Amino acid sequence: MIQTVSTKPFDDQKPGTSGLRKKVRIFQQAHYAENFVQSVFDSLEGYEGQTLVVGGDGRYLNREVIQIVLKMAAANGFGRVLVGKGGILSTPAASHLIRSSGAFGGLVLSASHNPGGPDEDFGIKYNVSNGGPAPEKVTDAIHARTLAIQSYRILAAPDVDIDAIGTSRLGGMTVEVVDPVTGYADLMETLFDFAAIRAMIAGRFALSFDSMSAVTGPYAVEIFERRLGAPAGTVRNATPLPDFGHHHPDPNLVHAKELYDRMMAADAPDFGAASDGDGDRNLIIGKHCYVTPSDSLAVLAANAHLAPGYAKGLKGIARSMPTSGAADRVAEKLGIPLYETPTGWKFFGNLLDAGMATICGEESAGTGSDHVREKDGIWAVLLWLNILAVRRQSVAQIMADHWATYGRNYYARHDYEGIAKDRADALMAALRGKIRDLPGFATILGTVVQADDFAYTDPTDASTSSAQGVRILFDDGSRIVFRLSGTGTEGATLRVYLERFLGPDGKLDMETGAALFRVIESAERIADIEAFTGMNAPSVIT
Template sequence: MIQTVATKPFNDQKPGTSGLRKKVRGFQQPHYAANFVQSVFDSLSGFEGQTLVVGGDGRYFNRDVIQVVLKMAAANGFGRVLVGQGGILSTPAASHLIRSSGAFGGLVLSASHNPGGPDEDFGIKYNVGNGGPAPEKVTDAIHARTLSIDSYRIVDAGDIDIDTLGTRELAGMTVEIVDPVAAYADLMEQLFDFPAIREMIAEGFTLSFDAMSAVTGPYAKEIFERRLGAQSGTVRNGTPLPDFGHHHPDPNLVHAKELYDRMMGDAAPDFGAASDGDGDRNLIIGRNCYVTPSDSLAVLAANAHLAPGYAKGLKGIARSMPTSGAADRVAEKLGIPLYETPTGWKFFGNLLDAGMATICGEESAGTGSDHVREKDGIWAVLLWLNILASRRQSVAEIMQTHWATYGRNYYARHDYEAIAKDRADALMAALRDKLTALPGTANSGGTVQSADDFAYSDPTDQSVSRNQGIRILFEDGSRVVFRLSGTGTEGATLRVYIERYVDRHGKLDMETADALAPLVRAAQEIADITGFTGMEQPSVIT
């Protein structure tokens, strides 16, 4: 029986770059999750009888919201819903399932790398039929609907068993519980040279993968241990937990310190990696060699031809504006286009769909390709393993060779978290007010060549995205970028990206902190970060 439930709008349901993210307590308010789901459905058309994909990263409240989604999908006219067994689907696996099943779209229940648990974060993101995040015109329509919604439709029925594979029926709609891992693992086996990687591992190559008690555990065990033959225990923290084991599932040097310490120790494995809460980010560390996400993107692009799935070469490379220019030099040498986009994977989707780019990446530990329309942590790890199996060099040797060929982009990101939003907005407004006056001025970083607020004109549809981050470019090619992040749930996060380029004839073995110290001082001088935020040091440096 379909019920129409009266409701009132919530004024805080504007989706960010990766959907709606709030504290679990916020989603647990009566009607809150249902309001947002109905607003998504009300913003779409033509889905009658179509397929919807649903799954998430297993965080707290995931299973509860899946039941709401199933009952609302049936009440709103979907013909079939595909659900990952146990409610589990990594974000890249969800993208692949949407694409391979011909689904109308999908709801991904995740707050990505944010903490999980009753007092932590939850999120809902709508992905369109290409498998990628909804474009701005869709998220804008969803937000508009959340402000006027007065009812939602839901089936009055008991909960569906989502733990047993097979098909169910719910008010005339088919619910199919599917293996969340198999199809994705099969796709990876088509893209990469699994026999070569297996041979390398059989010869004694060792690796360690930290799944951070998040969604990639089952994927990593199937692929690394079962299909590639890595020893049992290679995958650590491999069981997805609703609270991620009380850990913050963000694969950076702060939250994956255990892996970092292991890789810097005397008995370090040859290769270390981690992925995040929903499986779309990655961390790459060789023995005594941390690889920045920006450098990783450049190395993957330069060597992608070594993997069978990319043997024909790349059509183009895309990176987010805050990501370092390391990939630009690879694109130049390969003679292919380089696209600089705003932050947010949805901007890459248009380029991928148009066949203009093959590999994309963000400095926030996300890399991926045209195999899906999301960034993909396991994919990045496998491409690295394919490169290592082909070149038979260590990670450190590959990095040294890369820098000797292209030069080195020393790079870091400083995050100032949980700032009062009015203070963060005031800082950015003050920066915008001084943009025209900055060129020609000098500070600790050198002389400013130009300053702007990045705007992007999409080459596929000519849409324009403005106010995407403030760029301060110096005469020597260095730069500092200021941007407010849209992925947190408390206050605002100021991200300051600091980059210095040294050509291949320069000093390539400096400590990153030493190389960037003058630019760090320049960022403080230009933006008065301490004055606006009250913070003497960043919360996290990556």
């Protein structure tokens, strides 16, 4: 029986760059998850009888919210729901399933790289029919509906068994529980030379992949151990856990320190990698060689032609504005366009759909291509392995060759976390107030030659996005970017992006902190970070 349940709006359900993320206890409030799901459905048109994909990263509350979604989808008129077995679907696998099944869209239940557990984070994101995150016009409509909602529809029915592959009925709707791994793994085999990678691994090439007790464990075991022949145990922390085994599943040098230490040891494997909570981010570390996400994007773009799926070349490269300019020089040499977009994968989706870009990346450890409409951690690892198998060089050798060809963008991101929102907003407001007067301002780094608040006009539909971050450019080619992150659930996070470029004839083997010393000092002086935040050092450096 379909029930119509009276409710009242919540005033905190505005989706961010990757959906709605809140603490678990917020989502556990009566009607909270139901209100948001109904607001998503109310903001869509033409879904009656259509297919919806549902799955998540296995974090705490994932299974319970899936049951709510299934019953609400049945009550709202969907014809079929595809759900990953056990409620599991990595974000890139969900994108692929939406695209391969011709689904109307999908609900991805994840807070990405945020911690999981009863006192931690949960999230819901709506993806459209191209498999990518909903564009701003859709998320704006969803938010408007959350402020006006008065009721939601839900089917009164027992829970669906989501642990057995097969088909069942829920009211007038079909529920199909599917294998969450095989289809995605099959897609990877069409893009990369698995035979070459398998031969490299058989030749005593050692790798280590850390799934961080998150969603990529089953995918990594299937691909790296079963299909590519890596020894059992190559994939560490391979079982997805509701609290990620108390890990913070963000693949950076702070939260993946165990992997970093392993790769810096005397007996390190040849290649190390990690992925995050929902499988869309990646960390790449060679033996004694950490690769920044910005450099990884540039190297992958420069060498993508070595993989069968990209042998015909790239149509273009896209990067988020805070990402370093390393990929720009690759695009210039390849004679292809480089697109600079705001942060958020949805901005890449239009370029990919229009055939204007092939590979995209963000400094926040997200890289992907036109095979799906999400960033994809395992995809990035496989492309690296394909390059290593063809070039027969170490990661360190490939990086040295790349810098000798293109120069090096020394780059770091400093995160100041848990700032009171009013203080963070005041800092950004003060920066924006200085923009007009900054050109000509002298610092220990040099003179500011340009300052702006980044705005973007989408070349595919002329839509605009403003106030995307304050950029400051110096006369020596250095750059500082300030923006507030939209991925946290408590307080605000100030992100400061620091960049210094040296050409192929410059000193390319400096320690990053030493290379960026003057950039860091200039950022503090310009923004008065300590005065606004009370913090004399960043929470995290990546």
